[in-house]
Amino acid sequence: MTRSSEGLVEVRCVARARIPTTQGPDIFLHLYANNIDNKEHLAIVFGEDIRSRSLFRRRVGETQRDRMVRGAYVGKLYPGREIADEDDRLGLKLEFDSETGELIPDSRSTWDGYDHDTLVRIHSECYTGETAWSARCDCGEQFDRAGRLIACDHEASTGIVGGSGHGVIVYLRQEGRGIGLGEKLKAYNLQDLGADTVQANLLLEHPVDGRDFSLGKAILIDLGIHNIRLLTNNPDKIAQIEQPPLINCVERVAMIPIHWSSENAGIHSVEIEGYLTTKIERMGHLLQKPLKLHSKTTTTTTTVNPA
C-alpha cells in the first residue's frame, strides 16, 4: 500500500453533488477513490463550504463546465450558469494557486476546519440495519441520528450540541466490520445457534473486528477537517483516527441507544440486547447499560365490587 509522506492513505474525491433530502437540509454527497481498495467510499457533507481539496484542485485542460459537472463549484448551480469558481448571485469566489492549481481556502467561502470543531460520524456500511430494517443492530438508528444531530443546533432530549448544519458522515464500505455481507449473514446464523457476535466471527475464522479507519481519516483531512467532535462509543475508532498527524478529537459525543431512554422509541429486540451487551462486555465500547430499562411504577387499582 502506498502512503503519503505523512503516512496517510491516498484518497481522491471523484465527484460531488447536492442532494436535497426529506429531512431538511441539502447534503453534498462526495464519492472517493483511494489507493488501497476498489470500493466507492463516501462522505456525506453538510455545508456547501466544506471543500474537498482533491476535488477542487484545478486540472490541466479542464473547462469551467467540466468543473461544474464533477461538482467542483462554489455556491449553487442554476440553469445557464457558466463559471464554476465564482457564484455571482451569492457573491462567492474561489482562489487557486496559479502554479499547483490548489484551492486557497478563504474563510468567507471555505469552512475552516482548524478554527471550528466539526461534528463527525465515521460510519461503517450495514445493509441489514440501514436498508432492511434489521433489529439485530442499531446502525440505521445511529446513521439517522448522526444526520439529525449535524443538522440541528442542539438535541432537546439530551442537550447534545449539534452541528448547526455543518458536519460530515464518512460512510465506509466495510460491511460486517470488514467481513462482507455474505460472511455477516453466516455470522447471524451462528448467533441464532447461540454464539455471540465476537464468537461468530471467530468461528468463521475472521478477526473480531477487521476494520481500518485510516481511509476515514484521510477523507476528513481531504475535506479540510482537523478538530473533530466524534460521534462514537468505539474506543478503537478514536485511537485510529487520533493517530498523528493532523486530526485532533476534541470531544467524543456518545451514541446512547434511543430505546434506553425512551420506552416507545428506538430499536427493541432480544437480538439487539445481546449485540449491545457483547459490545460493552467483550469489545470495550464506552457504553453503560442502565441497570433496569424503563422501570414502571406499578399502580394498584382497587376495584369496588358492587354489592
Ligand SMILES: Nc1nc2c(ncn2[C@@H]2O[C@H](COP(=O)(O)OP(=O)(O)OP(=O)(O)O)[C@@H](O)[C@H]2O)c(=O)[nH]1
Ligand atoms: N460481523 C458482524 N458485523 C456486524 C454485526 N452487527 C453489525 N455489524 C457491522 O458492524 C459495523 C458497525 O460497527 P459497530 O461495531 O456496530 O459500531 P462502531 O461503528 O464500531 O461503533 P460506534 O461508532 O460506537 O457505533 C457495520 O459494518 C455492521 O455491518 C454482527 O453481528 N457481526
Ligand SMILES: [Zn+2]
Ligand atoms: Zn448494523
